Amino acid sequence: MELKAYERVKFATNLRPLLIKQECESCGETEKLELHHDKQFAEMLRETLDRLGYKYKIRKEDYSKEQLENITDMLLGVHIKSTYTTLCEKCHTEIHNSGELITHFLRVNNSLSINILDLEILTQLLESLLNKKLLEDNQIRIKELLSNKAYKIDRSVLTGTKIHPNTFNTIMEKMMYLPYRVKSNITSKRIDNKVIKYTYWIISKVVL
Numbered sequence: 001m002e003l004k005a006y007e008r009v010k011f012a013t014n015l016r017p018l019l020i021k022q023e024c025e026s027c028g029e030t031e032k033l034e035l036h037h038d039k040q041f042a043e044m045l046r047e048t049l050d051r052l053g054y055k056y057k058i059r060k061e062d063y064s065k066e067q068l069e070n071i072t073d074m075l076l077g078v079h080i081k082s083t084y085t086t087l088c089e090k091c092h093t094e095i096h097n098s099g100e101l102i103t104h105f106l107r108v109n110n111s112l113s114i115n116i117l118d119l120e121i122l123t124q125l126l127e128s129l130l131n132k133k134l135l136e137d138n139q140i141r142i143k144e145l146l147s148n149k150a151y152k153i154d155r156s157v158l159t160g161t162k163i164h165p166n167t168f169n170t171i172m173e174k175m176m177y178l179p180y181r182v183k184s185n186i187t188s189k190r191i192d193n194k195v196i197k198y199t200y201w202i203i204s205k206v207v208l
Contacts, residue, residue: 003071004045006060010072011041015079021086026135029088036085036092044082048075094133126180126203134201139163146171165201179206 016035023030037044049056052070060068122145134142143163146153153175157167165184172178181204188197 001060002058003056003060003063004042006068007045007072007075008041011076011079015076019084019086023086024088024091025086026091027088029090032089033086034089034092036087037082039082044078045071045075048078123178126178127205129203130205131202134203136162136198136200139201142168180204181206 020033020035022033024033039047046056048071051074052067054063054067054071057063063071125145139162143158146163146168147158153171157170165182168182172180182201183204184199184201186197186199188195
């Protein structure tokens with residue numbers, strides 16, 4: 001049995017029932033609920049193995065009983081310290097289609113120097129995000145992305161944690177000359193019998 005699959009079973013058995021809520025925190029759906037991690041499961045497993053000083057091995061049988069217990073105990077601790085959101089299958093898919101692309105982009109481009117490839121990669125990312133719902137965490141990541149020194153823009157407009165839609169549009173139109181614009185929308189979700197309003201972005205493409 002794969003180590004990753006084995007640890008997923010342990011998580012599903014020991015922690016998932018304690019963490020998952022009764023309805024989707026985005027749309028209020030009560031069926032097909034899933035837990036969304038702030039970190040990918042594979043990333044948490046790697047972090048655990050690094051802390052223990054164990055090499056990654058695909059099969060759980062390649063670890064001793066004591067090693068497996070150590071991995072499970074520490075990984076459950078990492079899980080407990082993580083942030084989770086209860087989402088229905090549809091909302092979970094939407095978040096992964098947007099947020100993981102942005103996270104991957106930031107990681108891959110962390111060490112890139114200034115060159116034309118940077119804009120090409122940014123364009124690919126924005127193309128992949130067209131018409132997808134971008135929640136607050138992804139708006140923050142986009143702001144971090146545009147703060148990268150690889151892009152020659154006036155960073156004095158990038159104040160605060162998030163980026164305002166008008167600022168994003170100004171950067172695209174007048175600083176980077178890219179055909180992307182964002183529109184901010186308001187929706188609501190029900191949490192603990194309270195209706196909370198929140199905003200999300202939709203990125204579209206315009207003709208220059």
